[in-house]
Amino acid sequence: MLLKIVSIKEKAVPISSSIRNSFIDFSKMNASIVAIQTDVIRDGKPVIGYGFNSNGRYAPSGLLRERFIPRLLEAAPEDITNNEGTNLDPHKIFNVLMTNEKPGGHGERTVAIGTLDMAVWDAVAKIEGVPLYKLLADQYGDGTIDEKVFVYAAGGYYMPNKGLIELQDEMKGYLEAGYTKVKMKVGGDSIAEDVRRIEAVLKVVGSGDNLLVDANGRFNLKEAIAFGEAVKDYKLYWYEEAGDPLDYELQAKLSEVYPHAMATGENLFSLQDATNLIRHGGMNPKTDFLQFDCALSYGLTEYMRILEMLKENGWSSRNCIPHGGHQMSLNIAAGLGLAGNESYPGVFQPFGGFADNYKVENGHVGLPDIPGVGFEAKENLYTLLKTLN
CATH class of the missing domain: 3.20.20.120 (Enolase-like C-terminal domain)
Incomplete structure (x- = not known):
């Protein structure tokens, strides 16, 4: 039976402060956090991959909720899992997320997809039972x-x-x-x-x-x-x-x-x-x-x-x-x-x-x-x- 994504949740959270650099201040800065829950159980709990976007770019909530999260949830299990169907495949998922996206003019969609990608890799390594750095090295x-x-x-x-x-x-x-x-x-x-x-x-x-x-x-x-x-x-x-x-x-x-x-x-x-x-x-x-x-x-x-x-x-x-x-x-x-x-x-x-x-x-x-x-x-x-x- 192929692994499935059960749910994906997102919300914007504040990271505001009084600091500024040469171009912007951070008085209204925020970021998106996401959680991708799979149907894989480890230690009696479902595996959940987490992600967020880096500081300096605002939370891409609209892009995530209106476009990329629905696109990923609608994908067939075989289009987002490895050949054995036992784990998520980040490369396949990237292709799913970029479906019907024109090249160039990357804009803030890079931030939205990067946020989801982080959660995917977190889940992948958790399913394998190893730290991500070890998975990457091996x-x-x-x-x-x-x-x-x-x-x-x-x-x-x-x-x-x-x-x-x-x-x-x-x-x-x-x-x-x-x-x-x-x-x-x-x-x-x-x-x-x-x-x-x-x-x-x-x-x-x-x-x-x-x-x-x-x-x-x-x-x-x-x-x-x-x-x-x-x-x-x-x-x-x-x-x-x-x-x-x-x-x-x-x-x-x-x-x-x-x-x-x-x-x-x-x-x-x-x-x-x-x-x-x-x-x-x-x-x-x-x-x-x-x-x-x-x-x-x-x-x-x-x-x-x-x-x-x-x-x-x-x-x-x-x-x-x-x-x-x-x-x-x-x-x-x-x-x-x-x-x-x-x-x-x-x-x-x-x-x-x-x-x-x-x-x-x-x-x-x-x-x-x-x-x-x-x-x-x-x-x-x-x-x-x-x-x-």
Whole structure:
């Protein structure tokens, strides 16, 4: 008898705060959570896969409820299960979800499908009875698991009444929590003021190699080059998303003059967009980093296609450090050999951060040995996800 999906539930939940980057504030930010219940029973309970979308994009509730959830529920069991009918097949499910969807113009549907895809992979690993990172390493990798994954602390947001002292105190807190590298926002003030902020943080973290800066696409080419010129002597770990993520020419021209590592990709949501970045963005596979986030870009299913494209173009998976700061990307990093993962120790709760009782030590964190993505090992997140049951 073929496995069946019994129900799929979704709701939008707030992740609002007073922080802002150079482009948006998060005063009305929310996210979708989903639960996919199967008819498989483990330990006396039905297997339920959970998922959510990453911060920075609003809850795609309408797309999920009106289009993608009904499409998945209407699919025949043989169209969503493996050949034996004993587990869900994420690749088949991706094809079902994309039925009657035109190519190009990806829009927010990438976020909706990525949210469902996370829940599918959570269910798949739970049905197999293994952590997702082990399933990925064994079935899609070389069997090697990174027992500990590099993570950096993403913060340094602009906030009301937040001066240099408060910014330094924030960064001190990250170092005390076990992080060795921290990220701060830039582009939301004058270059001169941002340089003062950078210098204040460097007094806390020491070497520029311990500091990442993120402009969130704020600059035009002239501004991007001027900012790069102003900070190049600090030799920062990376200079992130200087301009519009789809302006590959800006990225390429900036790459010609900025001498150190750059990072981008968190707002590119498809294989084709990622391919265009590699073709036309002037990125350096020896020094630069790519930040594609599976939860925003059609899911892990599409992310694995992106990894294959990167390999064909001379890039290593060790150049990938995903945006999002969530457990899904942490599993991918551990199982498929990425360079690491972003972390949000202070914001976007309960989605930010990792399993309880797994402390960051020397800039690295471990993963729990439980089936699935590991949401059950993060109490505040699991409590929220269970409200869908």
